[in-house]
Amino acid sequence: MSGPAPTPVVVRRLTVMSESAPTRPRPTGAGSSSAPARPAVRTAVVWEALQEALSRHAPAGQPLDVVDVGGGTGGFAVPLAELGHRVTVVDPSPDALASLERRAGEGGVAVTAVQGEAADLVALVGAGATDLVLCHGVLEHVEEVEPALAAIAAVLRPGGLLSLLAANRNAVVLARAIAGRFDQARHALDDPDGRFGAGDPLPRRFTVEQLAALTGAQGLAVVACHGVRSFADLVPGALVDAEPGAAEALLGLERAAADRDDFRALATQLHVVAVRAP
Numbered sequence: 635m636s637g638p639a640p641t642p643v644v645v646r647r648l649t650v651m652s653e654s655a656p657t658r659p660r661p662t663g664a665g666s667s668s669a670p671a672r673p674a675v676r677t678a679v680v681w682e683a684l685q686e687a688l689s690r691h692a693p694a695g696q697p698l699d700v701v702d703v704g705g706g707t708g709g710f711a712v713p714l715a716e717l718g719h720r721v722t723v724v725d726p727s728p729d730a731l732a733s734l735e736r737r738a739g740e741g742g743v744a745v746t747a748v749q750g751e752a753a754d755l756v757a758l759v760g761a762g763a764t765d766l767v768l769c770h771g772v773l774e775h776v777e778e779v780e781p782a783l784a785a786i787a788a789v790l791r792p793g794g795l796l797s798l799l800a801a802n803r804n805a806v807v808l809a810r811a812i813a814g815r816f817d818q819a820r821h822a823l824d825d826p827d828g829r830f831g832a833g834d835p836l837p838r839r840f841t842v843e844q845l846a847a848l849t850g851a852q853g854l855a856v857v858a859c860h861g862v863r864s865f866a867d868l869v870p871g872a873l874v875d876a877e878p879g880a881a882e883a884l885l886g887l888e889r890a891a892a893d894r895d896d897f898r899a900l901a902t903q904l905h906v907v908a909v910r911a912p
Contacts, residue, residue, distance in 0.1 A: 674885075675866050675874075675881055675884055675885045675888065676862070676863050676866050676867075677709070678885055678888070678889075679860055679861075679862050679888050679889060679892045679905070680710075680770070680797075680799060680860075680862055680905050681710070681713070682889070683797075683858060683860050683892070683905055683907060684710075684768075684797050684907070686858075687795055687797070687857070687858060687907045688766070688795070691793065691795055691857075691909060692765065692766075692795075697718045697719050697720055698719045698720070698765035698766055699719075699720050699722075699763060699764050699765050699766075700714050700719045700720065700721045700722070700764070700765065700766045700767075700768070701721075701722050701723075701724060701755065701759055701764045701766070701767045701768070701789060702714075702721060702722070702723045702724070702767075702768040702770075703724050703725075703752045703755065703767060703768065703769045703772050703782075703786065704724070704725055704726075704752065704769065704770065704771060704772035704775075705723050705725065705734075705768055705770060706723055706725030706727050706729075706730025706731050706733060706734050706747075707730050707733040707734055707737065708723065708733065708734040708737040708738060708745065709737075710768055710770065711723045711734065711745055711768075712734075712737045712738055712741045712743060712745065713741075715738070715741070715743035715744065715745050716741055716743055719766075720746075721745050721746070722745070722746040722747075722748060722759055723745060723746070723747050723748065724748045724749075724750050724751075724752070724755060724758055724759070725747075725748075725749065725750075726749060726750065726751055727749075728749060731747045731749060734747055735747065751776070751782075752769070752772055752776055752782040752785060752786065753776065753777075753778070753781045753782050753785050754785065755767075755785040755786060755788070755789045756785055756788050756789055759789055760789065761788050761789060762788070762789065762790070762791050762792075763789055763791070764789045764790055764791060764794060765790075765791055765794050765795070766794060766795045766796075766797065767786050767789065767790060767794070767795070767796050767797070768797045769782075769786060769796065769797070769798050769799070770797070770798075770799035771799055771800070771801075771903075773798070773800050773838075773840070773848075774800060774801050774836045774837060774838055774839065774840075775836075775837060779838075779848060780848070780851070783848055783849065783851075783852050783854075784852055786852070787852035787853055787854055787910060790854075790910040791910070792910055792911065792912045793909060793910060793911075793912045794909070794910045795907060795908070795909055795910075796849065796854055796906075796907070796908045796909075796910075797905070797906075797907055798845065798849065798905070798906040798907075798908065799862065799903055799904070799905050799906075800839070800840045800845060800903065800904055800906075801828075801836055801838075801839040801840065801902070801903055801904075802839060802840065802841070802861075802899075802900075802901055802902060802903055802904045803822070803827075803828025803839035803840060803841055804841065804899050804900055805839075805867075805900055805901060805902045805903075806819075806822045806828060806829075806830055806834075806839060807819045807822045807823050807830075808900055809867070809868075809902075810822060810830050812868065815830070817831075818830035818831050822834075827839065828840070840904065841904075842859055842898070842899075842904055842906075845859075845904060845906050846859075846906070849906065849908045853910060853911055854908035854909065854910055855908060855909055855911065856906055856907070856908045857907050857908065857909050858905075858906070858907040859898065859904065859905065859906050859907075860892040860893060860898065860901075860904075860905040861891060861892050861893075861894075861897055861898030861899075861900070861901030861903075861904065861905075862888075862892070862901055862902065862903040862904070862905050863888070863901055863902035863903055864887075864888060864891045864892070864897045864898070864900060864901040864902075865884060865887055865888060865891070866884060866888060866902075867902045869884060
């Protein structure tokens with residue numbers, strides 16, 4: 635008896651030519667003239683760490699082949715394309731890829747959209763074909779973590795980079811306790827997957843040590859680890875939105891704490907940058 639038919643691969647080239655030069659990414663910096671929006675506060679640390687890693691490990695000014703796994707809406711893919719990199723987004727959701735199409739059109743950039751799963755990356759983009767893989771908020775949801783990371787490592791060229799963003803299991807304990815759900819906090823403290831109960835929307839969370847071990851098992855060496863949203867998810871939104879200068883101050887605090895082990899341990903997300911051995 636033959637096995638099930640393979641899932642068809644849907645590939646769309648999203649190319650929109652703009653009459654003007656594409657805008658550069660604006661995830662908020664010290665020189666920005668406008669106050670950073672709350673979502674920008676939550677993503678700026680990741681973007682800055684990614685830029686730093688690229689400056690250290692990628693040839694200056696050279697376009698890179700980038701794969702964004704699960705990045706269907708284009709939050710990072712489009713800014714990277716605006717910088718001149720060749721970006722492919724692999725995402726199982728056609729709705730997310732439709733959002734990517736709209737965002738790519740607004741930015742006037744070319745992005746390749748592929749409908750598929752992380753574990754199938756080699757078949758989708760080819761082995762050893764990528765300089766940078768973004769895997770942001772994906773490992774929490776994949777059916778199996780190890781095959782997904784093995785596929786990511788396989789598509790990276792020697793010396794290629796992985797930007798891995800995953801939920802921190804320690805943070806949910808603090809968050810549920812602050813919300814007054816002490817039973818859920820206690821459950822998450824001991825749960826092997828870091829879940830707070832049956833109603834938890836995330837299948838799993840990770841510690842720094844777990845992420846280092848998982849990437850190391852695939853031949854990827856961690857070169858940086860940052861805490862993301864150490865404070866942003868704990869501060870009332872009304873305060874940040876209403877208080878003049880609060881968003882900038884919060885962003886500065888997030889930057890200052892991102893590399894500190896004690897605060898990283900409680901951050902909502904962990905951002906790991908790893909490199910494949912040359």
